[in-house]
Amino acid sequence: MRTEGEMATNTDLTGSWSLIVPLKPLARAKSRLGRTVGGLLRPRLALAFAQDTVAAALSCQAVRDVLVVTDDPAAGEALSALGARVVADSPAAGLNAALTHGARTARSLRTGAAVAALNADLPSLRPAELARVLDFSAEFPRAFVTDAAGIGTTFLSASPGSELRPAFGGSSRARHLASGAAEITLSGIDSVRQDVDTGEDLLVALALGVGPRTEGLRASAGPARDR
Secondary structure (H helix, E strand, C coil): CCCCCCCCCCCCCCCCEEEEEECCCCCCCCCCCHHHHCCCHHHHHHHHHHHHHHHHHHCCCCEEEEEEECCCHHHHHHHHHHCCEEECCCCCCCHHHHHHHHHHHHHHHCCCCEEEEECCCCCCCCHHHHHHHHHHHCCCCEEEEECCCCCCEEEEEECCCCCCCCCCCCCHHHHHHHCCCEECCCCCCHHHHCCCCCHHHHHHHHHHCCCHHHHHCHHHHCCCCCC
16 A cells, blocks of 8 residues: 555646545445445445546546545555555544545645545546546636536535535535535536446446446346335
């Protein structure tokens, strides 16, 4: 695993964005999905989603580095192997505190970085679609992408000089709008919107096309229907 003094980066150093990806300990991740796929497969899928998300993000030319905030050692090792920097969730105070910690860590290592929070459950993420979102975001102090359900948030950015001020969880779209963040309404960015919390979400992600690690578990997942 990379040490605290190292900065994992995309091999293309022209990218300007630092992405912050939060991940719960796998034993607790994706509890709603467990109703469909069962308790044994659920943590494996949670890790596969995160691996495919991070790999796609690091393949995006606009991305300079990816910082994962997690206390799960197995997940940390797997994501570090892909090229992500992994830091402990030292606040241990929930998702938004973890994201704030991640953004501050990224900027302590690269002063003035443009930062963005990205969900860890975007297994269909396409680098080109993420690049469009980041390019759009660069025009605003803060900007966000609403999830496919139109209620939550999958992406939140902060330009250099702006604080991230994350308000993820539940009806976060309304909170991010109220905070002054610009909503990104681009068409053709379905892979950035499609997070996976339920069996129905998984079906949609599979239809969009998922990364190799999630695809490798497809047969084990069986028919993704919520019970």
